[in-house]
Amino acid sequence: MTDAYLHGVEVVELKTASRSITTPSTAVIGLVGTAPFADPDAFPLDRPVLVTSATQAAALTKTLAANAALDAEGTLPTAIQAIYDQTRTPIVVVRVAADASATAQQALVVGTALTRTGVYALLAAKSETGMTPKILIATGFTHQQTNGAANAVVMALRGVADRLRAVVVADGPSDTDSHAVSKATLEAGERIYPVDPTVGVLARTGAIVQRPSSAHVAGVIALSDQERGFWWSPSNRTLNGVVSIGRPIEFSRSDATASSNILNAAGVAVIVNDDGFRLVGNRTPPNDGEYEFLAQRRCMDMVFDAIEGSFRWAQDRPFSANLLDDIAGELEAYQRTLKARGAQLGGRVWLDPELNTEATFRSGRLYVNLDGEAPAPLDRLTFLFQRETGYYAELVSSAGAQAA
Template identity: 30%
Template sequence: MPASFLHGVEVIEVPNGPVPVTVVKSAVIGLVGAAPTWAVTSPTVAASLNVPTLVSSSLGAAAFGPLVRGYSIPYALAAIQEQGAGQAIVVNVFDPTRHFTAIAATAFTFNAQGAINLGHMGVSSVVVTSNPAGTTYVAGTDYTLDAVNGLVRLVPSGSGGHISAGASVLIGFNYADPSKVADADVIGAVTGGVYTGMQAFQIAYGTLGFFPKILIAPGYSQDATVASALTTMATTVRAITLIDSPPSTSATAAITNRGVVGNGFATSSSRAILCYPQETFLDTGIVPTGVTLNASGIPLPAQFNANAVAPYSQWVAGAMAAKDLAQGYWWSPSNTEVDGMLGPDVQLYASILDPSSDVNNLNAAGIVTVFNAFGTGLRVWGNRSAAFPTSTTPDNFISVRRTMDVIEESLELAMLQFIDQPISNALIDAILASANAFIRSLIQRGALVAGAASFNPAENPSTQIAGGQLVFDIDVMPPPPAERITFEAFIDVTLLQQLGQTSPITVAAGATA
């Protein structure tokens, strides 16, 4: 009862009973890497550094720049979106103020169009002086700078410029260099309340309302330190992570790497999915080593337009997210066709009939690979996490582990409204009713074979309840994938007795046979 005095009658509305449990989002990819934000001409559109940003469309992906070779984020977003569905929480760690290569003062000559091509895109800290040195020219007065394309253009003397047409000058500058991004940048840190790198995924729930559930760092996860950090982060946010193999790795080497300490594949975490091999694709990205000028002086960036190799994880992540949305998180990612790839960067023998095939040997070692046979297209192939074969419990199946994650986090978040209520039988009943209604809905959808929530008095002694603690049991079983289908065929000679047992032809009365 309220503490205030009342000599009369009142009605107090008390919320009671079960509450709906909202299923957490599973088709959300956490992507960390490098983006050419220097190529985004509008600073208000460019994605911020080390800030988890939600990308749900090609328009959102544009904030991380175009496809530029050497930068992982635009390529990964393109691979994800090629699968047709899914969202990504993206963290860009590329900082042009730190990740650059400095070019000392070098002699350049203005061409007939009054331009100098520095030979690199994404330039900064440009200093133009006379040759020999002595006079430092002023940007905007003596020359203009196109930092995106790496062009210095002469301001004619008639417009106030002090550089003669066709003059030779000395130019020093920095150019954006994604190869300078280190593993430590991708892993990030928490310093003074500021989260950088993949650590920024921890604040995604506070800023966006959900955590990423599929973590990738294409181009970096093949490094053991990044792979280990991704696995740790996956545990923190209750996700799974995709770890890549290095390019041009043979199937034998990939399997051997499972036992090499210090290698990214040397893990038995049920939250790690080992992705092998890397994949070829048609790379239409911009080559950032300079542009060409047409007759009108308009810069034309060069496109690679050739086959290249990229980490498999970005395509697997997109396929997983799309399958989650189309069929459900309790479906295995295996046997899902992938768009945008041309094939593995090494030759693989794939067969569902031969246990000695490369793909079967890889799966037996807990490695997810790619399957390609006549008329199948390229498919994700493998049901098990890196926990297999060390662990034989059902949660080494990727779909089982992910289903348990969704159930556990959904129930935890739904319990917020019960926290700090007075403990009573009504409260216990409401919690049980909420959990069991949720579990029943999952059984109806096919996400669970069976399950129930219960309250065991033996697990809740009075001293524990006096401390404000309640313990509930949840018993559930997600459906394992049909990884192996066996037919037992028998040659039954007794079936030969059916020969000659057909009914004789009957001729109707009065008819002519």
């Protein structure tokens, strides 16, 4: 409303409706890989492309011969199939050139930050596709380890994940428990979710082949988000499209010395044969991050994204008591919603007078404090049993009554 002169009648619509904070989509997968027979117009090299259907993904094998050799299609088509075996979800695909040299191929997948190629092309996903990938994989390129060093693709993805507030599903070596643990330790981070072993799947040629499991696991995470919410752990869910695993993983719910528990303790998720091929593991490898559980890290990432993306309306407005109340009120309402859904155990919002002074307000700066806690998954359930022989007395009494 302004004070401009008007000789007449007017109606001014007052925008008093309350705003709400909206959590962005969490089940978006970022996938980097090869597809040498792709349509170059549909999938240009080192450019993020949003794939939303199997029909669109078919362009990745546009010129592939029907009798082509096993895996000639590259890693992207098989990874997308593994994801789609779990659920239909948006996939941001980055196609890189194929190279026969393993060293050169790894360099192409890693790419460079300066030119936004390889995994760094995922940083342009939001501007080019409108979606930010939250589950990052480069299936076929994260399980290798050379001379005891960390995998370069995993480490590059970790840096990208930090910037996108995403997580990385990193494949294990699928050979021994000790190797899986040592590799995960080298690549440790609160956004890294190592998984071992490989999985057996039916290939295009009809053969059963072993492939890294990260694409299947990424699909399971996306499915869990869709069905239950981003604050749920993907652990304890079965994988579709899997007919075997690359090596037997000794699994027990009560034996701490079983391979599954040893690997889980080191932050390595495993795929076990337990009423179906099942993903087991809540933790990320020990690191200096804030959260040890993958679900908690992802939950807080989504909350932070939601808050940052929902206060555009407040930017550049003049300071006023109403503005401060509106900001705090919107945050409090969001925290109540999160608690009601089970995504937060609670939360508070306040303005710290030591931070918010006349000087900070004059400089156009506002500090809003808030706290909260994402629920940890139930990782260990202990039932305490004690023997009670006194029940024999009840049995004797009951038997005596029946005899009488």
